[in-house]
Amino acid sequence: MFQTAFTLTLTQFARTLSLPERLQRSPVRNLTLEALRQRNTALDALFYDVKVITPEEAFYISGSLAAEGSIMIVPPSGGGKLTLCETLEEFVLRGGQKAQALTAAGIGGSALGAAAFARNVADAIGTPVAVVVSGYGLADIITEAFGGHFFFGHLKGLRPVFEMLDDLAGRPQFGVADTNGGETAARTSLVTRTVRALLGDPRLSFRLLAGHSKGNLVISAALHDLCEEDEFRAAQLAETVKIVTIGTRIAMPPTFSDVVDVIGEWDWFGEMNSRPFISADQRVPHAWHHTNTDLNGHLPVTSVLKEILATASTAENTEEAPALHVVAEPEASVAATTETAAPSHSELPTRRPATVKNVKEAFSERALPDIPPTRADVSREMQPPKPH
Template sequence: MFQTAFTLTLTQFARTLTLPERLQRSPVRNLTLEALRQRNTALDALFYDVKVITPEEAFYISGSLAAEGSIMIVPPSGGAKLTLCETLEEFVVRGGQEARALAAAGIGGSALGAAAFARNVANAIGAPVAVVVSGYGLADIITEAFGGHFFFGHLKGLRPIFEILDDLAGRPQFGVADENGGEIAARSSLNTRTVRALLADPRLSFRLLAGHSKGNLVISAALHDLCEEDEARAAQLAETVKIITVGTRIAMPPTFSDVVDVIGEWDWFGEMNSRPFIPADQRIPHAWHHTNTDLNGHLPVTSVLKQILATAATSEKPETAPALHVVAKPEASAAATTETVVPSPTEPPMRRPATIKKVKEAFSNGTLPDVPPMQADFSGETQPPKPH
């Protein structure tokens, strides 16, 4: 718990140092929101495993804690430092093409919480993860006043109106804020537009989408928008991507059938914001909504994702290595029997063992073994559609 407290304190101290610079632009807006942003960062320190973020990384992202739409590249622990990008093009230039997973966090919407959740996912797959910062602005204050903290899924229709008000108040433009997306872009929030742009970009190849809490709503909205804008790209993505939702069950487009919904056994908060008609695929015993491994009742994101991906890998189409048996030629004598090797029709084929190493290699190479192109998923088989 000490490391969590230290990371939070360092982040808030560094954030205070950058306040004069931020007040030079939209001073009223920033002064109004700063206390709430600090509060949300503290919430994320409780709900997310922020100790996996190094002090250097926490200091680095402190000035962009509420930069909605910005993108981070988060490698696994012990590797390179995370990278903060303000635009999609910067993300691609700075190595975003190596990311094999896209994450979206919820709760306070801070960059610290998003980075911590993405690091948990990166540790599970052994590869860099892209994550979009949800931020906290005027639109969030209004949504929260309407009860959005508890019923965010049911208020998504009002959210775009609040986003317009935030833009008028001088919100900094990150991500794909200047995207000319027409009517669909106009009714989407900034973080949703950024997630959709990442999924639509042919230069990027994500094999996993992982969300927690409100982040699942962002992923769902982005996928629905993508299906409306580019049906061919959505169909291509649906054939190769796996979606894992943590903490809330949100309806995904029917095209995306490879969805695993995970929720804690004690997670009443997640149940309140989940769609009741969607069954949970996994209920984690003695787990609540938070993922902070320093606290009791946490949902261990890294180990849960490893288990899900390893289980999916075991359903790969196996390479058959037929067992052998001996058939003697009838004309041969007992002293000099000539043996002919033929496949046995009765003995079962050998199955290659699936390991976490194979899952990590699949992410790092961008391909899965023995799966035809454009039909690859973590199971190697076409799964029946899941009711969403």
């Protein structure tokens, strides 16, 4: 718990140092939101495993805690420092093609929480992960006043109005805010547009989509927009991508069938915000909504993802077993081969298929000692033959 408190304190201290610079642009907006952003960062420190973020990384992202739409490249622990990108093009230029997974976090929407969740996912798959910062702006204040993102989802028709107000108030233009998104851009949030742009970019190839809490809603909205705008790209992506939702069960487009919904056994908050017609694929025992491994009742993201991916890999190997089946030779046989000269191809005996009948015939031809049959042998002979 000490490391979590230290990371949070360092982040907030560095954030305070950068406040004068941020006040030079949109001072009223930043002064209005700063206290709430600090609160949300503290919430993310409780709900996410922020101790996996190094002090250098926490200091690096402190000035962009609420930079909605910005993208981070987060490598596994010990695999280098995370990279913060302001636009999609910068993400590609700085190595975004290496990211095998795209994640979206929820709760406070801070860059610290998003980076921590992405680091947990990266530790599970062993490769860099991309994550989009949800941020916290004027639209989020109004949404929160209406009862939160999930309760407000039924009134999402008003969200574009709040987004436009936030832009007029001087919201920084990160992600794909500077692109002409047409009607879709007018009715979706900046973070959703950025996730949708990442999924639709042919230069990128994601094999895993993972979201937590509100992040699952972002992924779902982005996938629905992608299906409406680029049906071919959506079908192409659905063939290779696996989706894992953690903390809330949100409906994905029917094209994306490889979805695993994970929720904690004690997660009443996630249940309250989940779609009731979707059943959980995995319930983690004694787990609540948070993923902070320093606290009791956490949902261990890294170990749960490893288990899910290992199960999927085992299933794939089982299906391909007939084509990949290889029988290893005994060591004695290998040793004998090295001592004697290898026979020519014409001298090799003709191999017969290794069926049960041929194996019994081969053993019956050898001079074996007479061994009385056991009770197991008798019962085995009385059983009907199994189909091959």
